[in-house]
Amino acid sequence: MTVGSDAALRLQAGAVEAFAERGFHATTTRDIAGRAGMSPAALYIHYKTKEELLFQISQVGHERSVRILEESTEATGSGVRHAERLDRAVRAFVRWHAEHHTTARVVQYELAALGEEHYARIVSLRRRSEEILRGVLEDGVASGEFHIEDIRGTTLAVMSLCIDVARWFSPEGRKTPDEIGSLYADLVLRMVGNGGHP
Amino acid sequence: MTVGSDAALRLQAGAVEAFAERGFHATTTRDIAGRAGMSPAALYIHYKTKEELLFQISQVGHERSVRILEESTEATGSGVRHAERLDRAVRAFVRWHAEHHTTARVVQYELAALGEEHYARIVSLRRRSEEILRGVLEDGVASGEFHIEDIRGTTLAVMSLCIDVARWFSPEGRKTPDEIGSLYADLVLRMVGNGGHP
DNA sequence: GTCTATAGCAAGATAGAC
């Protein structure tokens, strides 16, 4: 397998488009290869199966999610406001789901098509994302900035709200990814009892 | 077609299970018929195609959603608190998505598999749901109970939050549908600037 | 209204030339 090569990347891009439009099972290897300007057989030089192509896409996307959350919630210095860390996290996470809504749709909604082993590896990346976000909520509660009764439940609700952007976002809609990020950051700060002014 | 008959309903139930587990395209008519205790051919006595079976499920589910929202937001009498209407709506809507998460998953996440005409009919039902919820938010802002900058955007966020419950809910999880309904009602009241005490 | 049998087709994946 030559996952980093030009052809492999073109196949990945074609697969993302096709999976996002029709879903994994309704997408044919002929369609993917066609979008990459290749014959159906060429796909199997770079990926063992169609499922492995999905796994690559899913893995890269999930790793990107984790990195976005890590970087946006970094606690730099001692006088950090956790409301700001949360604001930045939601903004960045939502923005990614809107801007890359095709990729995000595949990443978030085609998990069921993964093989057992691949699925397990993805689930552990998802858990990591959740832990990062929960950490921020815990920090904010500890510092008195947030007022939350059920931290775990609220974490899941916030994740869910952000993730679902990938389902409904359209570039033809009335909001840019940035605007949705702003709105959602506000809404989430309200959800955690911050109100935007700690 | 005999959509209301016993056999037709057994097929619908089988199809809901199968579609929820594997998705529309990965589900075979043999699987559906098998779950209903019938031969593959029997399906075509009751439904013209597999897609029509999906449409029936989707239509019933969407009509149920609209009814739940209508009933829970009914403005009975003059001294109605809109916070309570919203609380009831979110509770009921979330509860349905959790309790009937298999149906809801099909209803919410298999729309792309519908034919063009069927899709259009479903979209108009979805618009109706959104309008009901937006109406409550508008009423609450007008009465001074809610403080919302972007009513349309907030409506979509609330809908999205509720709908996505169908994606992640599991009966093995740590919360009952009722508990999730309570938590979400609280979160949504915070999102609209009510805070639970107007 | 349900069955068995099957037509007709398209999918995923491979073989072997270049």
Next chain:
DNA sequence: GTCTATCTTGCTATAGAC
């Protein structure tokens, strides 16, 4: 590394007996 050609499988939907 890519192609054309094709194998094998399994699908949706129909035909015709009961």
